[in-house]
Amino acid sequence: MQSLEAELERARELDTADLADAIESIGFECTRCGACCKAEADDPHTATVFPDEVRDLQAATEYDWRDVARPMPYGLDDGESADTDDAEDDAETDESESETEPTGETFEWALQTDACGDCAFYEEADDGTGACSVHGDRPLICETYPFSVALGGTSQPMGEAVDEAGMVRAHECEGLGRDISREDAEELAAALKERAVRELAEAIAVRDEYAPADPDEGVVVHDSEGAKRPDGSAYEG
Numbered sequence: 001m002q003s004l005e006a007e008l009e010r011a012r013e014l015d016t017a018d019l020a021d022a023i024e025s026i027g028f029e030c031t032r033c034g035a036c037c038k039a040e041a042d043d044p045h046t047a048t049v050f051p052d053e054v055r056d057l058q059a060a061t062e063y064d065w066r067d068v069a070r071p072m073p074y075g076l077d078d079g080e081s082a083d084t085d086d087a088e089d090d091a092e093t094d095e096s097e098s099e100t101e102p103t104g105e106t107f108e109w110a111l112q113t114d115a116c117g118d119c120a121f122y123e124e125a126d127d128g129t130g131a132c133s134v135h136g137d138r139p140l141i142c143e144t145y146p147f148s149v150a151l152g153g154t155s156q157p158m159g160e161a162v163d164e165a166g167m168v169r170a171h172e173c174e175g176l177g178r179d180i181s182r183e184d185a186e187e188l189a190a191a192l193k194e195r196a197v198r199e200l201a202e203a204i205a206v207r208d209e210y211a212p213a214d215p216d217e218g219v220v221v222h223d224s225e226g227a228k229r230p231d232g233s234a235y236e237g
């Protein structure tokens with residue numbers, strides 16, 4: 001695999017007209033089904049959001065950091081007791097003794113979720129159509145769904161690609177295959193290129209900023225600005 005720096009160079013050289021051609025050939029119109037904003041089976045919605053995007057969403061909503069973003073869960077110990085059978089067998093077991101606070105190091109942030117595991121900003125109308133309550137300020141990953149580019153080090157949301165044209169991959173989405181105007185395809189292509197460049201620049205900065213944190217210090221999130229607590233404050237470890 002190419003180095004992140006080489007992939008970043010390739011991302012910067014992507015031709016948005018070629019990307020728009022690919023998007024047009026695949027076709028897309030959002031039906032507002034909400035599938036990309038909601039929990040999938042038992043898995044909560046997990047979409048990467050960059051630190052500056054968290055702050056943009058905070059500015060748009062006046063929410064706290066924690067209301068906008070949560071530590072990316074991968075690699076974290078959630079603190080729940082591993083031996084649940086024993087806990088169930090023992091009626092005397094005090095639940096508070098079998099659970100501890102989450103710990104571990106993780107990379108990047110995910111959009112915050114609600115009690116159902118759906119994106120915290122997802123709203124559903126009575127007729128079942130979905131809407132994003134921060135549509136004008138939504139992160140690049142949402143703006144460009146269901147597309148990604150075929151470059152190492154970029155995110156491939158919602159699993160494997162279901163369609164591909166040139167450098168563009170399309171992921172599971174019921175709006176694929178619908179006609180898209182050239183203007184909309186070009187707008188999407190520009191956002192897709194911007195996202196690829198951002199993701200790779202972010203990955204390089206995370207790698208360069210990384211310094212191991214104390215595993216007993218609770219959850220520490222490494223992003224392109226350094227290490228942070230789950231509330232977005234700097235980890236001084």
Ligand code: SF4
Pocket residue numbers: 029030031032033034035036037130145146172173174175
């Ligand atoms: S899965 Fe596709 S059609 Fe459904 S809301 Fe997301 S982008 Fe729109």
